[in-house]
Structures are given as structure tokens and as C-alpha cells.
Amino acid sequence: MKPILIxxxxxxxxxxxRVQGKLDGVRLAVKEGYKVLLHNGxxxxxxxxxxxxxxxxxxxxxxxxxVLNLAGEVEMEASIMSGQNLDVGAVxxxxxxxxxxxxxxxxxxxxxxxxxxxxxxxxxxxEKGFQTVPPESLISENxxxxxxxxxxxxxxxxxxxxxxxxxxxTVGAVAIDxxxxxxxxxxxxxxxxxxxxxxxxxxQIGSGTYADDNIGGVSTTGHGESILKYCLAHxxxxxxxxxxxxxxxxxNAVTGMTSRLKNTAGAITLSKNGDIGIYxxxxxxxxxxxxxxxxxxxxxxxxxxxxxYVKT
Amino acid sequence: MKPILIxxxxxxxxxxxRVQGKLDGVRLAVKEGYKVLLHNGxxxxxxxxxxxxxxxxxxxxxxxxxVLNLAGEVEMEASIMSGQNLDVGAVxxxxxxxxxxxxxxxxxxxxxxxxxxxxxxxxxxxEKGFQTVPPESLISENxxxxxxxxxxxxxxxxxxxxxxxxxxxTVGAVAIDxxxxxxxxxxxxxxxxxxxxxxxxxxQIGSGTYADDNIGGVSTTGHGESILKYCLAHxxxxxxxxxxxxxxxxxNAVTGMTSRLKNTAGAITLSKNGDIGIYxxxxxxxxxxxxxxxxxxxxxxxxxxxxxYVKT
Numbered sequence: 001m002k003p004i005l006i007x008x009x010x011x012x013x014x015x016x017x018r019v020q021g022k023l024d025g026v027r028l029a030v031k032e033g034y035k036v037l038l039h040n041g042x043x044x045x046x047x048x049x050x051x052x053x054x055x056x057x058x059x060x061x062x063x064x065x066x067v068l069n070l071a072g073e074v075e076m077e078a079s080i081m082s083g084q085n086l087d088v089g090a091v092x093x094x095x096x097x098x099x100x101x102x103x104x105x106x107x108x109x110x111x112x113x114x115x116x117x118x119x120x121x122x123x124x125x126x127e128k129g130f131q132t133v134p135p136e137s138l139i140s141e142n143x144x145x146x147x148x149x150x151x152x153x154x155x156x157x158x159x160x161x162x163x164x165x166x167x168x169x170t171v172g173a174v175a176i177d178x179x180x181x182x183x184x185x186x187x188x189x190x191x192x193x194x195x196x197x198x199x200x201x202x203x204q205i206g207s208g209t210y211a212d213d214n215i216g217g218v219s220t221t222g223h224g225e226s227i228l229k230y231c232l233a234h235x236x237x238x239x240x241x242x243x244x245x246x247x248x249x250x251x252n253a254v255t256g257m258t259s260r261l262k263n264t265a266g267a268i269t270l271s272k273n274g275d276i277g278i279y280x281x282x283x284x285x286x287x288x289x290x291x292x293x294x295x296x297x298x299x300x301x302x303x304x305x306x307x308x309y310v311k312t
Numbered sequence: 313m314k315p316i317l318i319x320x321x322x323x324x325x326x327x328x329x330r331v332q333g334k335l336d337g338v339r340l341a342v343k344e345g346y347k348v349l350l351h352n353g354x355x356x357x358x359x360x361x362x363x364x365x366x367x368x369x370x371x372x373x374x375x376x377x378x379v380l381n382l383a384g385e386v387e388m389e390a391s392i393m394s395g396q397n398l399d400v401g402a403v404x405x406x407x408x409x410x411x412x413x414x415x416x417x418x419x420x421x422x423x424x425x426x427x428x429x430x431x432x433x434x435x436x437x438x439e440k441g442f443q444t445v446p447p448e449s450l451i452s453e454n455x456x457x458x459x460x461x462x463x464x465x466x467x468x469x470x471x472x473x474x475x476x477x478x479x480x481x482t483v484g485a486v487a488i489d490x491x492x493x494x495x496x497x498x499x500x501x502x503x504x505x506x507x508x509x510x511x512x513x514x515x516q517i518g519s520g521t522y523a524d525d526n527i528g529g530v531s532t533t534g535h536g537e538s539i540l541k542y543c544l545a546h547x548x549x550x551x552x553x554x555x556x557x558x559x560x561x562x563x564n565a566v567t568g569m570t571s572r573l574k575n576t577a578g579a580i581t582l583s584k585n586g587d588i589g590i591y592x593x594x595x596x597x598x599x600x601x602x603x604x605x606x607x608x609x610x611x612x613x614x615x616x617x618x619x620x621y622v623k624t
Contacts (some may be wrong), residue, residue, distance in 0.1 A: 086541040086573065092511070093429055113510045114537045117405055118430040120509010197432010198425040199404070203511075206518045206543035225426045229398040231518035234543045238550045261398065 002292060003037035004176050004274050005030055007050050009060050009286035010169035011221045011266030018142075019299055021059035022169070022286035027297055029053040030288040031310060033173055043175040043183035044082055044105065050173035051078070051101040051185045058140045061169030063098050065140040066189020068147040071196050074138045076189050077203045078104040079115075083182030083211035088114040090203040091121045096132040101187045103130055104203075115203055143189070150193035170202060172209070172219025174270045182270065184209045184217040184233075191224060200224030206234030215241045216272050218250075222265025222282060230257040236269055236277070246270065250277030257281075314604060315349035316488050316586050317342055319362050321372050321598035322481035323534040323578030330454075331611055333371035334481070334598035339609055341365040342600040343622060345485055355487040355495035356394055356417065362485035363390070363413040363497045370452045373481030375410050377452040378501025380459040383508050386450045388501050389515045390416040391427075395494030395523035400426040402515040403433045408444040413499045415442055416515075427515055455501070462505035482514060484521070484531025486582045494582060496521045496529040496545075503536065512536030518546035527553050528584050530562075534577025534594060542569040548581055548589070558582065562589030569593075 009026045033050030037043070055063025066074040078100035079090035089108025092115065094100045103125045107116055116124050126132070170188035177183075186208045190200050201207035201224040208224075210233035211217040218233040227233075232253060239249035250269045258264055258281040266280030268287055278287050280301075288297035295307035321338045345362030349355070367375025378386045390412035391402035401420025404427065406412045415437045419428055428436050438444070482500035489495075498520045502512050513519035513536040520536075522545035523529040530545040539545075544565055551561035562581045570576055570593040578592030580599055590599050592613075600609035607619035 081541075088537070088541050093432075111507065112537070113507055113512075114540055115511040115516075116507065116509045117511050118509050120405075120507055123508060195423065195425055195428065195432055196435060197428045197430050199427040199429050199515075200425075204427075204516045204518070205540050206516070206546055210543070225400070225424070228426055228517050229393075229400050231522070231543065231546045234518055234546050235550075238547075242554065 001178065001180055001274065003178055004270060004289065004291045005033045005037060005046055005050060005173065006268045006270060006276060006289035007033065007173045007287065008219060008221055008266060008268045009054060009171050011264065011280045011282040011285035013282065014284040014299065018059060023297060023299055025054055025057045025059045026286045026288040027295065027307065030290055030295065033175060034290045034310065037175060037177055040178060043177040043181045044080065046175040046177065047173040047183045047185035048080065048101055048105050051171055051187050052099055054171035055099050055101060055187055058142065059169065060171045061189045062171045062187040063100065064138050065143060066138055067143050067192040068139065069194045069196050069198065072147065074135060074189060076100045077199065078187035079203045079205065079209040080104045080108055080185040081183065081205060081209050081211040082108065083213035083217055086212065088205050090115040092199050092203045093118040093197065094121055096135045097125055097130055098133050098138065101185050146192040170221040172221060172268060174217040174219050174268055176270055176274060180213065182211045182213050182217040182272065184211040184219050186219045201227035204228050206231045208233060210234050210237050212237060213272060216246060216270050218267055218269045220265055220267045221285065223263035226257055226261040226263040227265050229261060232257055232265060232267060236267060240271055246275040246277035251279040254279045254281050313490065313492055313586065315490055316582060316601065316603045317345045317349060317358055317362060317485065318580045318582060318588060318601035319345065319485045319599065320531060320533055320578060320580045321366060321483055323576065323592045323594040323597035325594065326596040326611065330371060335609060335611055337366055337369045337371045338598045338600040339607065339619065342602055342607065345487060346602045346622065349487060349489055352490060355489040355493045356392065358487040358489065359485035359495045359497035360392065360413055360417050363483055363499050364411055366483040367411050367413060367499055370454065371481065372483045373501045374483045374499040375412065376450050377455060378450055379455050379504040380451065381506045381508050381510065384459065386447060386501060388412045389511065390499035391515045391517065391521040392416045392420055392497040393495065393517060393521050393523040394420065395525035395529055398524065400517050402427040403429065404511050404515040405430040405509065406433055408447045409437055409442055410445050410450065413497050458504040482533040484533060484580060486529040486531050486580055488582055488586060492525065494523045494525050494529040494584065496523040496531050498531045513539035516540050518543045520545060522546050522549050524549060525584060528558060528582050530579055530581045532577055532579045533597065535575035538569055538573040538575040539577050541573060544569055544577060544579060548579060552583055558587040558589035563591040566591045566593050
């Protein structure tokens with residue numbers, strides 16, 4: 001089948017000043033991942049490439065640009081899942097690597113375990129040849145501003161954000177490759193002003209990430225604690241397994257979560273047949289996908305832009 | 313309604329020498345929890361009390377008696393969930409507290425977050441008045457023997473065990489109280505010979521633990537990486553939501569996981585109507601429940617013992 005790739009750059013009350021940067025970033029990321037698929041790369045390699053592109057980008061809350069915890073530190077987490085055999089790799093409480101998603105992918109391929117955290121995750125990454133970076137090199141001006149705003153405001157917003165943003169922008173990607181295999185990757189810095197040691201939905205399988213070749217793939221973003229209580233990704237997967245289409249499943253699960261838990265989220269979904277679901281209960285969510293070699297993207301409710309055919 | 317409490321003491325190839333200790337332990341634990349329910353305690357308080365009883369008990373892989381990682385250390389994790397509002401508390405990478413489930417319960421009530429890990433979890437526990445214990449005080453002779461056996465064998469078994477055991481015995485409890493509220497708690501030391509920093513299914517909501525007053529509650533045990541890839545607890549919940557009874561849902565999800573991922577697990581389930589599901593694809597799983605004031609228990613396939621009326 002023709003490959004498809006869809007990415008998101010985080011759901012939340014994204015301020016106007018950050019809209020263009022996010023739109024540019026998701027379009028770049030989806031092209032980076034799609035290139036891998038067109039060269040017969042695997043869905044796993046493609047979602048990693050798309051997420052790596054956003055982890056490098058200051059406009060997203062993942063890798064460089066991650067938001068800060070109450071101690072002013074970056075603590076990141078990421079997960080990746082193969083729909084072929086349900087293999088999982090995930091990491092959490094990562095402080096000094098630029099690309100948590102690549103370490104997560106290595107956990108998937110090289111560890112008997114699925115999720116590694118903190119010092120153990122660092123030790124694994126070093127053994128596998130990943131290079132540390134100075135933790136302060138991951139901190140952006142925007143992330144500092146977001147923490148300061150949080151400390152002034154003193155409470156969490158309804159999504160992973162500050163009004164000055166910085167907490168918006170968990171990133172994710174879902175792909176189906178030419179062999180019909182599905183993979184999903186998600187990466188985040190969490191929420192501004194989170195407690196030291198807080199683990200969110202992103203490394204929890206079925207909450208931030210889920211992939212099953214027999215059904216489809218989902219990556220979520222938004223208020224992490226609500227997403228994990230609702231098992232948002234797995235809820236969408238189970239609706240599709242029972243015959244609901246990707247669009248309706250994504251909308252129904254996200255609105256179900258928001259109705260039950262009073263916080264917002266978004267999700268991107270691909271069915272095994274290549275149908276796409278995009279839905280967010282937050283004000284904005286940056287997303288982009290390439291299907292039949294055409295690129296589509298958006299960030300507002302009920303907005304779809306088309307870039308036309310992708311030159312690769 | 314009349315309260316019900318069900319507990320498990322872990323699924324696996326439990327050696328004969330450990331059978332009686334586990335049967336005694338689950339019967340004690342279910343009585344401890346039931347006592348709370350009879351005194352109009354909440355389902356949350358009851359599942360915590362049942363799990364605390366097993367965390368103290370050397371016969372279970374949780375709290376004292378937890379199995380050891382490759383560095384010879386205890387690293388524990390636990391989660392607790394309220395079916396009333398889907399509130400969650402969970403901790404992971406806990407090294408020096410006897411009762412991880414009580415810290416998890418405090419996360420549920422006192423933290424804006426759902427899951428705390430490592431140093432951050434320790435800091436939270438200390439702020440809330442929990443007392444540390446010397447890490448070596450949590451190590452049992454059986455756990456040492458299990459690690460030694462793992463190091464000789466050099467590979468993970470199909471469940472969380474060694475042949476000499478020690479890795480068997482994640483504990484869990486599911487309760488419905490007189491107000492019809494459901495709660496679930498799960499606590500574990502993980503698997504013998506796990507990498508430092510390995511996080512399993514227990515703190516991942518939807519994998520080790522799930523509760524929803526509108527549907528029911530589930531606690532799982534077995535091969536952690538398989539349970540989290542399959543989202544075992546949430547899979548059982550979703551089957552029940554779609555009309556499958558507790559017994560069939562538990563059996564179908566556990567056998568589905570074992571068929572797809574070739575590892576074994578077990579689960580205990582309560583529906584909102586008080587129907588019970590108990591199923592394990594491993595050789596043995598210790599379990600006990602009290603319903604209509606009668607205590608039932610077992611550990612072998614197709615075995616149910618009855619203790620008769622519980623004096624409380």
C-alpha cells in the first residue's frame with residue numbers, strides 16, 4: 001500500500017505568536033518522516049525521524065525546548081510502538097539527551113524491557129552509544145518564561161500549557177509503511193511547573209501511544225493526567241476494533257475524556273486501512289499529514305490547509 | 313450494596329514450597345481489607361489495607377520480599393485508582409519505603425499528578441511524613457536466591473519468576489464498597505534480574521490497574537512487558553463495557569494476551585454489579601475473595617476452596 005504519515009505538535013491554548021513556528025515545524029517533520037517511508041523505510045524508522053525533527057525544534061515541548069519542572073530542570077519522556085508485534089520502547093525522567101525518542105527506539109530493539117526510567121535509562125543510553133548534552137542546552141527562553149508564568153499563576157492550566165505557552169507541544173507521529181505495518185511515536189517535556197519525578201501519559205502504553213497492525217495507531221497530546229486516567233489511545237483503538245471509523249473514534253474518545261475529566265486533549269489516528277482521524281478539544285493543535293503524496297495541515301478547529309504534491 | 317473484596321498474590325510457576333505461605337497470605341489480606349469495608353471504610357481504604365498486608369509478607373513480591381534488580385537492589389512500584397472519578401495515584405522506582413501502595417494513595421489524594429518516580433517520588437513521600445527504611449531491610453533470603461538463580465540461568469522466564477520463585481507475587485486488590493464505589497490497588501517488586509530503572513506494567517494505568525464505577529475494576533499480574541503491550545486491565549474493562557460478563561472478559565483478555573505475546577498473566581475482576589472474574593494462563597495464581605461474608609480462595613487451575621463465613 002501507499003505509505004501515510006501523520007504528525008501532531010501538541011494540543012493546547014497555543015498563543016498566536018507561536019502558531020506559524022508550529023505550522024512550519026509539523027510540515028517539516030511530516031516531510032522528514034515521509035522521506036523515510038518513500039525510501040522503503042519502516043514505519044518505526046519514519047515515526048522516529050518525524051519526532052526527531054520536532055525534538056530539535058524550539059517550537060515544540062520535546063527534546064530542545066522542553067518545559068521545566070519546579071526545580072527548573074528538563075525531565076523528558078518518550079515512547080514508540082510497533083503495530084506488527086506490539087513491541088514497545090519507552091523512557092522517562094531523561095535529563096541530558098537531545099533525542100529521547102531515539103533512546104526509546106533502542107529500548108524497543110535492544111532491551112528485554114519496555115520502559116526504562118531515570119538513572120537506569122541514562123545508563124542504558126550510554127551503553128548504546130548515545131551522547132549526553134549539557135542539561136541547560138535543552139532549555140529555551142520560551143520554557144523559562146513558561147515556568148516563570150506558572151510560578152506567578154501557581155496552578156496548572158486545563159492543558160499542558162501556560163498562557164505564555166511553553167507547556168504546549170508534546171509531539172507525535174503515526175505511520176503506515178508500504179508493508180502495511182503501523183508504528184507510533186510520542187515525545188514530550190511534560191507540563192510546566194510539574195513536580196520533580198512526575199511521569200505523564202507519554203511513556204504509558206495505551207495512554208500516549210498505541211499501535212496494532214490489526215487495528216491502527218494513535219498518538220495523543222494534552223492534559224497528561226487526564227489522558228492516562230482515560231487510557232485515551234487505547235480507548236480510540238478499542239472503538240476502531242469494534243467497527244467505529246478513525247474520525248468518529250478519535251472524536252468520541254477525546255470528547256468522552258473531556259466530558260468525564262474536564263480537561264482537554266487531542267489525538268491523531270490512522271486505521272489499518274489508511275483512514276485518518278484528527279480531533280482536539282483544546283483551542284488548537286498543530287497537525288500535518290501526507291497521504292497519496294499530498295500534504296495537509298492545520299492548527300485551528302475546522303481548518304485544513306493543503307500544500308499540494310510533496311516533492312521528495 | 314454488600315461490599316466485596318478480591319485479592320491476588322501473583323501469577324506464575326509458583327513452586328510447591330511457597331503455596332501454603334501464599335494461600336495464608338491472601339486469606340489474611342482479604343480479611344484485612346474486608347474489615348475496612350465492614351466498618352464503612354471506602355473501597356480505596358480497603359484495597360490499600362489488603363495490599364499493605366501483602367507488602368509486609370515475605371511470601372509476596374511487593375514491599376518486603378520484593379525481588380532484586382541486576383544491581384541487587386529493590387526497586388518497587390504501585391498504583392491505586394478510584395472508580396468514582398478515575399483518580400489515580402502511582403509510584404515507581406521506590407527503593408526505601410516498606411509500603412509503596414500507601415505512598416501511591418497519598419499521590420492520589422495530595423498531588424496534582426498521577427505518577428511519581430525515583431527521587432521525586434521519594435521527596436514527595438518524605439514531605440508527606442512517610443518514613444524510610446534501610447533498603448537492605450526489604451530484601452528477603454528468597455529474593456536473593458531468585459536473583460542468583462536468574463544470574464545462573466541468564467534469561468527471563470515466561471512470567472515474573474525464577475524456578476526458585478521470588479519473582480512471582482505481584483499483589484493486587486479490587487473492592488466495591490457499600491456506596492457502590494470501586495477501587496483497585498496493585499503493588500510489585502517487578503521481575504528478578506530486571507535492569508536498573510526498569511518500569512513495568514504495575515504503575516501504568518490500564519495495564520496493571522483500572523477502575524471505573526460505571527463498569528468495574530481489574531488488577532493484573534504476570535509478565536509485565538506483555539501486560540503493558542496488551543493494556544490488559546483496560547482490555548478487560550472495555551470487554552465488560554461492551555456487555556461481556558466479568559468471568560468471560562477476564563478469561564478472553566488473558567488468553568488473548570497469551571496467544572498474541574506468548575507470555576502468561578492473570579487478573580482479578582469485579583463488575584459494578586459485584587460479579588467476579590478470576591483467570592490465569594500461568595500454572596498458578598494465589599487469590600481470595602469475600603462475598604456475602606463468605607471467603608473463597610485458591611491457587612491451582614480450576615480449584616476453589618471455601619472457608620465459610622468470615623468472623624470479623
